Amino acid sequence: MPGVESNGRNRVREQGSAVAWVESPLQLLCAVEARHAGLTGPRVRVVTRGRLPGLRVTRAELGALDLPEGLDIETADDRLPRPGRRDTWVLGDAFSGRVQLTSLTAFPSRMVVVDDGLATIRLLELLAAGFGAPLLRARAKAASSRRALGIATGIRLRAAARAGRLTIFTALPVPAGLAEAVRGLGAELVTHDFPWLRSQPVATHPRPPENTVVLGTSLVRNGLIHRDRYLDWLFALEGPLAYYPHRREDPGDLAAVRGHPGVTVYDAGVPVEMTLRDLRPGQRVLSLPSTAVTSLRVLLAARGVPVETVDVPDDWWTPSASVSLRSHLQMFAHERATP
Template sequence: MSPRAGSAGHPTLAFVESPVQLLNVLEWAYAHAVGTTGSGAPGPGAGIPAPRDRRSGAGRAAADGAGRAAADGAGRAAAVDAGAAGPQAGEGLTLVVLSPTDPMTRGQLRRMAELALDEGHEVRWEEARGGALAPFRTIGGLTPLLRRARRVVMGDPFSRYVQLLLTITRARELVVVDDGTATMEFVAQLARGERLVRWHRKGGRRGARDLLFAPVSSAARRRLMPSARRTVEVFSSMPIDETPAGVTVTANGFAWTRSRFGPPRLTKGADLVGTSLVETGVVDGERYLEAVRALAKAHGARRYFAHRRESPEKLRHLAVETGLEVVRPDLPLELIARRGPIGRTILSFPSTVVHTLPLALVGTEVRVAVCDIDPEWLTDHASPRAQGFLSGVTGTARDVDRLPSAVPGQGVAAEQDMTAG
């Protein structure tokens, strides 16, 4: 979809709640040549919070390059506090961060917001979950911008916050950028006319809050269908098989990431990417630990890049039991890997990165390998669709090596031979 000319009265608004969503908005803006015209001055609370909790939020830098970047970006938060806008180059984009409360996610979002400033975009930080009255303040403050917006970009159409905001906007163009593998499920549900529900919750009983919010969710789903008055674009690096009629699908090739960072310096051995499947109740914690231990031993992995939602207790236990160095990245893994240093082999369980890392690392010698989730690892609380969805994530991944389920003591020598060099 070609971008239309913007103006101060018709800005492009982007709503993000995670670092990956913000990264993909930057990719979308780069692909569509969307810059800034200073559209809409920042309102109250527009500044990125001062980095007083940087250590608790971002943790240690994932690599030497990440550490240098953290130092470079330390002074830029003040520019957002002052409402500074970037160079005048093309159509305006205002990034609205609906900040979560999780410290690590907040730290990564702050770093991504600093990168957005470097690109000349405007950033508005909303403490959207800072108390019982926060949602009312947030929505009240955003309503005037939503009424004027010509285009709305969102990273999570499953979010109740985003669904509520969709019922307010009059935007003629709606864009959904990747929120990981959930995008695959969103597009499929939209094509089938189903209610919007995350894959790991599907099949469970609807709670009182779900029933209360159902009219808003249904209205948002209708708003996300193209019409004579509204266009809808999905900007994605995920494989999409079912496309709703009239929806434009644009491929995300991570061109912005590759143009800004790397190529990375490669290290010997392998790095392992963590997952939050234990935290979401899909995979048993002890089975996951056994699988990580076996996978690390088989491939000579040295570092474990933690998912931002993994619990500190689980990570401490994992470090003791496996001997892996647990790294808490301060940026999405696509940027960490592109900047380096990074292992010549990256090991992952079924997750977004098996689709995104091969794109971000194209032209390098890094190999991405994915290990299937054994059905016996699933908990009794896992959604009936969990195994099929996870298998689909692995099966549709391109340019990756596929590994069998990591079972202690099996296939170690063969797998070491396969990843040698």
């Protein structure tokens, strides 16, 4: 299928049904792409976590487009649906405690992991690390019980890979050595460039008139970079600027950005992969390290629109950002821009 590449092993056939559990707009978008790619069978029930504004808005946006046949989206009140033994289970956040608990007692016919940001690469690294590596987030300070759950989940996912029942579906550029290690486990690694999304009309989100588009970041709110360093850099950029906030950006920080002359905030509440895919030559995108950098490069390369990553200076980082975490966050920082 155009736009999708697989190593050709254990390819899912168009049979059976699937249930997907998604907790972020990107996971939701990638679940739709997985159905388009034929990884879920002819029918998939996509269940979104309730009470999350970004998911509600994204669901509404997707509903106005030509969704793949056999895909239904519904919202649950934070109750994770259990896949049956004949189901394909589609999930985004393999580090979620609820997902991990479910994985120990559910026995789906196969599992498909879709993108959840750079956490997807960390998942692959931990799976490739072998027995005993707990599936925990990069910054997690876990109790022994939580570590035990992460270890058990890792065992289950590696067993699924050995049995040919695990597929990783990603738009991220997986380093060659890591891809080889994951495939060596028996997992299928399928990459894509958002072919379904690229086939959809873009009229619902006209491109911004500003030539420079800046993507917001969660690094400030997560305590990984200093707020003043980030805002000083942003406000020193030559304007006018179009600013697209991160869904977890602090409201106070966003208010400061809104109040700065020369900056227009576009708060659509849906993934930038959906809102910025109509940019034209002469425009550019600036961003601190994020998954969106990679996906926008995929979507905008043919349009001649550069997507540049800002190299984070050492004095921006807080003590909470370990050297290994910094390296992980910046692993895809190609086409860099200097702050």
